[in-house]
Every structure is written in structure tokens, then in C-alpha cells.
Amino acid sequence: MDNYKAIILCGGLGKRMNSDIPKALHKVFDKTISRCVVDSITSAGIKDICMILGHKAEMIIEEFKDTPNISYAYQTELLGTGHAVMQAVDFIKENDKVLVIYGDMPLITKESIEGLISNFASNNYAASVMTAIVDNPFGYGRIIRNGKDLFEKIVEEKDASPDEKQISEVNLGVYMYNGADLLASLKKLTNDNAQKEYYLTDTLYHILTDNKDIGTYVIPDATESNNVNSRSELAVATRLMLDRINKKHIENGVTIIDPNNTYIGSDVIIGKDTIIYPGTTITGNSIIGDNCIIECSYIQNSKVNDNSKISAFSNIKDKF
Numbered sequence: 001m002d003n004y005k006a007i008i009l010c011g012g013l014g015k016r017m018n019s020d021i022p023k024a025l026h027k028v029f030d031k032t033i034s035r036c037v038v039d040s041i042t043s044a045g046i047k048d049i050c051m052i053l054g055h056k057a058e059m060i061i062e063e064f065k066d067t068p069n070i071s072y073a074y075q076t077e078l079l080g081t082g083h084a085v086m087q088a089v090d091f092i093k094e095n096d097k098v099l100v101i102y103g104d105m106p107l108i109t110k111e112s113i114e115g116l117i118s119n120f121a122s123n124n125y126a127a128s129v130m131t132a133i134v135d136n137p138f139g140y141g142r143i144i145r146n147g148k149d150l151f152e153k154i155v156e157e158k159d160a161s162p163d164e165k166q167i168s169e170v171n172l173g174v175y176m177y178n179g180a181d182l183l184a185s186l187k188k189l190t191n192d193n194a195q196k197e198y199y200l201t202d203t204l205y206h207i208l209t210d211n212k213d214i215g216t217y218v219i220p221d222a223t224e225s226n227n228v229n230s231r232s233e234l235a236v237a238t239r240l241m242l243d244r245i246n247k248k249h250i251e252n253g254v255t256i257i258d259p260n261n262t263y264i265g266s267d268v269i270i271g272k273d274t275i276i277y278p279g280t281t282i283t284g285n286s287i288i289g290d291n292c293i294i295e296c297s298y299i300q301n302s303k304v305n306d307n308s309k310i311s312a313f314s315n316i317k318d319k320f
Contacts, residue, residue: 001045001047003095004046004096004097004098004099005049005092005097005099006041006048006049006050007050007052007088007100008034008041008049008050008101009102009103013054014104016229018231026228028237029265030283031266034060034063035063036107037102037105037106037108038064038067041099041110043110044113045114046099049070049071050072051073052088053073054076057072073091080191080198081173082198082200082203083189083191083197083198085100086186086189092183093179096178097177097178097179098182099116099117099174099175099176102173102227106228106241108174108224108225119217125176125212126210126212126213127203127214128215128216129154129204129214130174131169131172131217131219132169132172133170133222134168134222135168138165139157141154141201145216150213151215154201169216171201172219174225177203184206185206188203188206189202189203226240245265245268252270252272254275254276255273257275261278262276263280263281264276264282264283265282265283268282268283269287269288270288271289271290271291272290272291274291274293274294275294276294277312278296280296280299281299283300286301287302287304290306292308293310294310295309295311297313297314299314299316301317302316302317302320304316
């Protein structure tokens with residue numbers, strides 16, 4: 001897609017991970033958190049990406065050294081999300097369409113990114129906000145709509161009235177912008193607040209004061225928005241990802257006898273009428289043919305031909 005770009009915010013310290021590894025490089029089963037985000041963005045058709053880095057930037061650059069069309073900007077001081085995006089102003093051109101997304105959202109799907117893009121482009125909005133309907137909105141910024149059902153403002157938890165706290169549509173911190181509107185609004189940001197930070201949400205206020213419309217796109221599954229900030233949240237994200245992958249294969253005609261005890265990577269291809277027994281792990285770019293039987297085995301970056309049987313406790317690596 002011409003002129004579509006993405007900015008991924010990966011500059012946080014990730015202190016709650018209690019790790020020497022940057023949060024972005026922890027794995028959701030067999031793929032790093034940041035790789036999950038990048039893959040969803042590129043699958044949605046956006047190829048030109050700028051990652052905003054900070055803590056141990058060199059390790060993240062190493063992760064993506066063979067990935068084309070990724071550039072980097074650096075946030076040496078953590079002065080807010082708006083400040084992070086400011087570091088990418090040289091990456092943004094006025095005629096660009098720019099996605100801004102957190103780098104710790106491994107469950108976000110290409111379909112939801114495509115939905116946000118469609119909402120933004122088909123309505124000729126200056127910006128669009130990705131939202132979700134959640135059972136417990138506590139802690140989230142609530143989405144307030146105007147009389148035309150368009151975005152009006154975000155009300156944070158601490159500022160919300162009793163009625164506003166009942167609103168279940170919440171802000172996820174993922175946005176699409178016209179490049180010109182994003183650049184103009186970034187120039188207007190100030191840190192005149194208690195935290196002395198530059199907030200990206202303030203760009204929406206500045207766009208509205210220019211009498212331009214902002215849309216909203218509600219994602220179908222609120223769990224896609226889960227941020228990973230701790231080991232426990234990583235475990236939850238991993239379980240959700242594995243369940244999603246297994247469900248996809250089951251719907252495509254694969255028998256997985258015990259989905260809770262079967263571990264399949266997101267890039268694995270499995271043919272119909274294959275049966276997978278408990279305790280099996282299949283990772284990497286593995287391809288399993290039709291009508292196979294896979295007993296409790298480990299398969300990595302390998303191809304299994306149609307009508308094959310893999311006996312229990314097999315260990316197959318790099319066999320194409």
C-alpha cells in the first residue's frame with residue numbers, strides 16, 4: 001500500500017519483566033512479542049516501519065537485522081508516548097498514512113489492523129482510534145462519542161464521572177493518522193501536566209480543534225489488545241495465542257486430540273484430516289501434509305509429506 005507506514009513504540013524499560021532481555025524480545029511461544037506485532041502489520045499490507053527504541057536497542061536491532069524496510073529512531077528520555085512519536089518526525093511525510101501502535105501487543109491481528117485502516121481510509125478521516133468493548137473498563141481511557149457517533153474525546157479513569165465510568169468502549173492506544181495532521185499536531189504538544197510528559201492522545205485534541213473528523217474502529221476480540229508488561233501477562237498471551245492457532249487448524253479440518261497439550265507455532269501449515277496427538281510441538285516454518293498421524297513428537301522447520309505417520313517421541317529438525 002503506497003504511502004502507508006507504521007511507527008512501533010518499543011522504547012519502554014519493561015521493569016516488571018525482571019529480565020536482562022528487553023520486553024520486546026520475550027517470546028510468545030516461538031515468536032518474540034515485537035515480531036508478532038511486525039508480522040501482523042506487514043500482513044496487513046504496511047511494509048515501511050519505524051521502531052522507536054530505547055532500552056538495549058542493539059538487541060532489538062539484531063532481532064530484525066534480516067527484515068527489510070525497518071528503520072529506527074531513539075527515545076533516550078522516557079517523556080511520554082507523544083515524545084516517542086516525535087522522534088520519528090523525519091520518517092513521516094505529509095502525504096503518508098501512519099499507523100502508531102505499541103510494540104507489546106502480540107495478539108493484535110492483521111484483520112484488526114486492516115479494519116482500522118479501512119475505517120480511516122473509507123471515511124477520509126484525519127485520524128482513527130482503535131477501541132474495544134471490555135467487561136471491566138477500570139483503568140482504561142473511555143471513548144466519548146459526539147452526536148454524529150464520531151470520536152469526541154478520551155476520558156481517563158481518574159477524570160471520569162460516574163456515568164462515564166460505566167462506558168465499556170475503551171481506548172487501546174493504536175491510531176491511524178494522515179501524515180500532515182500528525183505532524184501538525186505533534187508540533188502543538190506540550191508537557192504542561194503533572195507528569196511533565198508529552199501525551200500522544202493530545203494529538204487527537206489538536207486535530208479536533210482544527211475541525212477535522214476522527215473515527216473509531218471497534219476490534220471484534222478485546223483480548224487482541226492485551227499488552228504484555230509482566231511474566232504473568234506473557235503467560236496469558238501465550239495461552240491465548242496457542243488457543244487461537246489450534247482453533248484455526250481445527251476449523252481447517254485438523255484433529256487435535258488435546259488442544260491444551262498441543263503446541264503449534266503461528267507459521268506452521270497443516271493439511272486436512274491430519275491427526276495430532278497430545279504432547280506434540282510443531283514450530284518454525286514446518287509444513288504437515290494431509291492425512292498424517294503425528295504422535296507425541298517435536299517437529300521444527302520440517303516438512304512431513306501426505307499420508308505420513310510420525311511415531312511417538314520423534315525429534316525432527318530442519319528436514320525439508
